[in-house]
Amino acid sequence: MISRQQLIDQIKQKRSFLCVGLDTDIEKIPSFLKAYPDPIFEFNKRIIDATQDLCVAYKPNSAFYEAYGVKGLQSLIATWEYLPKDCLSIIDAKRGDIGNTSDKYAKAFFDEASSGMGFDAITVTPYMGNDSVTPYLAYDNKWIIILALTSSVGSKDFQYLTTENGFLYETVIQKANTWAGADRIMYVVGATKSTEFTNIRKFAPDNFLLVPGVGAQGGSLEDVCKYGMNKDCGLLVNASRSIIYASNGEDFADAARAEALKMQQQMEVELEKAGVI
């Protein structure tokens, strides 16, 4: 478990708020890895070895593992076991269901004794409301990361609908703030929506924001920091494809490190600019 203060300490120590996304696709990994008994895990292991001093979090996206059934789940469990314990482990599962079902999702991803996985944090969709989210909060010291304003083009379909409290995504944040504080809840905000960060900070001044959408989706790290960084940093910026598929040759781990280093160096500049370090 990584507390809010430990996360802030890690950010200051590593001078980075990078989250490496482990969206590991068997079709995209270098072919020589296919000779290993668990190619997906082998790929992840080498990416983790190459990047762990440069990032503070890892985020496997469960879809990439569930797609391969039992084998995929084994790769996910092996990856979770291998993740460095000083880094926040996030399972990007985007779950949301009625309470007793959410209980089982929480058990699946949080309860190591039951499933073999004890992630620190899970992404959840708020659409089904309070009873779909609170089962995750029953696990002490675990984080929930609620989808607020996503990086997707389709975010406009629902998230910008107007409610009596403003846009739907603003209402989501205001409501979720009543469920738990900034020590348990983070929000997903897409880097492609960087100008909205100022507004989001009105509703979530202290919460960490998990920010996908830089790299392959084209969001700007500089703009995210300009509008979204708070006094503790308050950001975890995720990059998946731009790091893990920086090369598809035998040098893939070195290429991943080079990309992660580039991001870490930009992050260091932003942390200094904002007076966080």
Ligand SMILES: O=c1ccn([C@@H]2O[C@H](COP(=O)(O)O)[C@@H](O)[C@H]2O)c(=O)[nH]1
């Ligand atoms: O709004 C969202 C929420 C989640 N994601 C996820 O983040 C990564 C992004 O991957 P890249 O390769 O860096 O684009 C991926 O797992 C998405 O499912 C998101 O992109 N946007």
